[in-house]
Amino acid sequence: MNYLLSETAQNSKVSAVREILKLTQGSSVISFAGGLPAEEFFPIEALDAAFERVFEQGKKSLQYGLTEGYTPLREQISVRMSKKGIHADPSDMLLTTGSQQAIDLLARVYLEPGDVVLVENPTYLAALQVFHYYRVQVVSIRSDRFGMDLDDLSRKIDEYNPKMVYVTPTFSNPTGKVWSKERRKGLLEIGHDRNVLILEDDPYGELQFRDDVSYPTIFSMDQHPNGAVLYTSTFSKTVVPALRTGWVVGDPTIIQAMTRAKQAADLHSSSLDQQALYQLMTHFDLDAHIQEIRSQYRQRMELMSQLLHRQPWTDIRWNEPEGGMFLWMELPSDWNAETLLQHAVKEGVAFVPGTEFYVGTPQSNTLRLNFTHTSPENMAIGMERLARAVNSFHLAHV
């Protein structure tokens, strides 16, 4: 047999960076590369009890479920979101295998090959992978620390007639950035005026470090009866990733089309996991748990930043994000983070070079550091190793 893969499959190569990072798995390398939550805070006992409760419900709970997902969980999510000002009816909600699947299903029902999607730059790598499979043209919008440049957005809408804008306005992956309210409002108005759907991807929104500010979702700011925003989030960062349970809410027409598409894609996601999450939300103080994670993650972010400040670097910059899981670093403009990674892995530390996250020409002097998954002890060791890698890189290349 001589298999000819589809064009998009042929063009989806494994990146060199991933291959390097794969080598670090299971080794003694301290990795700031993965986007992993901290295992030590996983609510394992509450989850164990939640599964027990599902099994107590009897055998019916093990049968096929609805494609749209376990109804009581959709109702629970709806109630929980409404406390945060995000109002969505459970019938306008689809449960997915992580929010990743929401991006995929939306692309399937809403985008034709050749359609244009606008994104921030850099942006979430796995969203770009989805758009690639659907043969969608991705165009990047200029951004600053407050979000997309709205003038550039308007210009690109004129130029490309896009069908969708994809954004992660709160603690983005990879930059940890949070959009200002003005930019959120501006994007929303433009979406309505120009009939461009906004996909608001919000996996990190609950991981905020400051109590004195709020970051309203663009979805919640949308007062129109016929909304311009589709909103997706997940339990992967607030409960655990292994259950792969996310949700998406928005316009009923789109949600229903996505539900039909999901029926063909995988019939439904694990309904046992959905039932367990329902039991967890009913019998466990999820908000208190999230408060605890926020506090721990903030401490880790601050520790990482302090450790970096101890270095004698004058030309390396990084942000101190207000939430999420990532710190974004800029090296001097003529440094290449992929080359630095090779030095880093030799020293026993890893990160993701920023090149992975760009559309078009990447800013190759950038890198992403995850601060949630590494214990404070290992973080200190890892940052020393990173400093040695910077020195070794400097000797070799600068």
Next chain:
Amino acid sequence: MNYLLSETAQNSKVSAVREILKLTQGSSVISFAGGLPAEEFFPIEALDAAFERVFEQGKKSLQYGLTEGYTPLREQISVRMSKKGIHADPSDMLLTTGSQQAIDLLARVYLEPGDVVLVENPTYLAALQVFHYYRVQVVSIRSDRFGMDLDDLSRKIDEYNPKMVYVTPTFSNPTGKVWSKERRKGLLEIGHDRNVLILEDDPYGELQFRDDVSYPTIFSMDQHPNGAVLYTSTFSKTVVPALRTGWVVGDPTIIQAMTRAKQAADLHSSSLDQQALYQLMTHFDLDAHIQEIRSQYRQRMELMSQLLHRQPWTDIRWNEPEGGMFLWMELPSDWNAETLLQHAVKEGVAFVPGTEFYVGTPQSNTLRLNFTHTSPENMAIGMERLARAVNSFHLAHV
């Protein structure tokens, strides 16, 4: 906002039959429509214990997992399949959200819009739905009770230059048919000679009623080093559906491409469920369990056939399948099973009209009856109601 769905999403309408069947859910209607396994045989205690064992492994088991799936489960499946003559390396295996997702991912990496896929007629409805989303042209091959007509297959390969043949050779959905060894061998040879991939969908293969025959999978008959067959199966019918865990094995190039596609589609399926299935397979006698289900399902199939034989019908025919979950009925050629369904629902019983499963012009005098999900007591009541529906249909339309 004025949303314009993609062309395939616009054309994926909910069928009228499904709407009728939806009305029967949760009502007193006895339904032979769904393709549901019998809940009373679900190994709930063993599964409960399996989840306990996973939780005992600690918090690491709740972290993100590999896209290809939990390695020990892939190894277990590999060992179990090899006992049945199906040899596949765990590294050439991808775990999916049900075998449904295997069909979807294969279509994504292997088929271009406009490519031709050959199928039996009637065939599995949800496979047709997948092909619809990928804009694939589906062409049906003439079949008899032994499988596809190999002459017609060769002719259609000449005519359409297809990339793939999709088959469910063992206890198919909807007809319950099992292919002869000769036809399996013939299909395999043609696949190799003409460079056409065979997707062997085998969700029901383990549900066989006779101990004195074997039905070798086409995958296991393939002796070529570079195989022509991709094989997929699932735990949905042998353990429980709620975990949505299936697998697909075959050519490494295709499996790797599907794994990359799955990374974009949903990153991975529930790794907690995969770990629980591994624990179940390690500590539970799955083969003995399947032996029990086989026996129970055979009894139900025989009971259904006996109950049907009690009717005075001379012009209604059905098969007695050697396994699986479905019995296929042919009404007199001028009867319409969709119209009969309306009478049936009035009498409090439901089935799926055969029209749903056809490519092109359907044989509208056919219908599918599930015999696994209804208890013997309800089956007797349900068959009486079906008999009343046939009478009422006859009075009204014949």
